[in-house]
Amino acid sequence: MDTLIFATNNQHKVDEIRLVLGSRFNIITLKESGIDIDIPEPHDTLEANATEKSSVIHKLTGKNCFSEDTGLEVAALNGAPGVKSARYAGESRSFDANIDKLLKEMEQNSSREARFRTIISLILNNKEFIFEGICPGTITMERKGSNGFGYDPVFIPDGSTRTFAEMTMEEKSVFSHRKKAMEKLIAFLSDV
Ligand code: IMP
Helix, strand or coil: CEEEEECCCCHHHHHHHHHHHCCCEEEEECCCCCCCCCCCCCCCCHHHHHHHHHHHHHHHHCCCEEEEEEEEEEHHHCCCEECCHHHCCCCCCCHHHHHHHHHHHCCCCCCCEEEEEEEEEEEECCEEEEEEEEEEEEECCCCCCCCCCCCHHHEEECCCCCCHHHCCHHHHHHHCHHHHHHHHHHHHHHHC
8 A cells, every 4th residue: 555644734634535545545644754843834825835835744754745735715805715714813723713704704795605725735756746626615604513624614515505514524525625636636646
């Protein structure tokens, strides 16, 4: 089985990706690789941040690895919070404060269109490859559900009447931006 380091400290993302990958690849987290760092996300695009994360881990380990960066892009807010999704309400990176800020910004907006966009940067045998996954949907007026993480309680994917936070991980994965990007990664890895 091929081993890939997943450059994240977010256990939810690891669980979601292991679910998609099944037993085809052995995913090692940063923690399991003995790496204890908070990788910076200093850039103003998801692509550049994903590249930064995979490059840092590749330089540290010399091993094949991938990273992902995801943003919630709200049409009525010109794509915000976007690349700033994690720190929308400040450096504390509080999911609750981020949602409070988003709902406040959206208070007067009848246009609720939004999308999650995931970028994966894979470094395989010293070359970088980029994959994208998009999940279109809408922002609710209030929180619903308690599963998942981040903006899940206020995001309903197109094709459902429930928020991500009202779904099990398996149900979320039917719509998930991260799953779509992962499927492209898997198709690519199956071909090399
Ligand atoms: P990251 O920089 O890729 O970790 O993602 C930035 C932020 O986007 C996270 O802190 C979450 O608030 C949010 N986010 C990423 N993926 C998801 C998701 O699948 N559901 C809800 N929020 C998410």
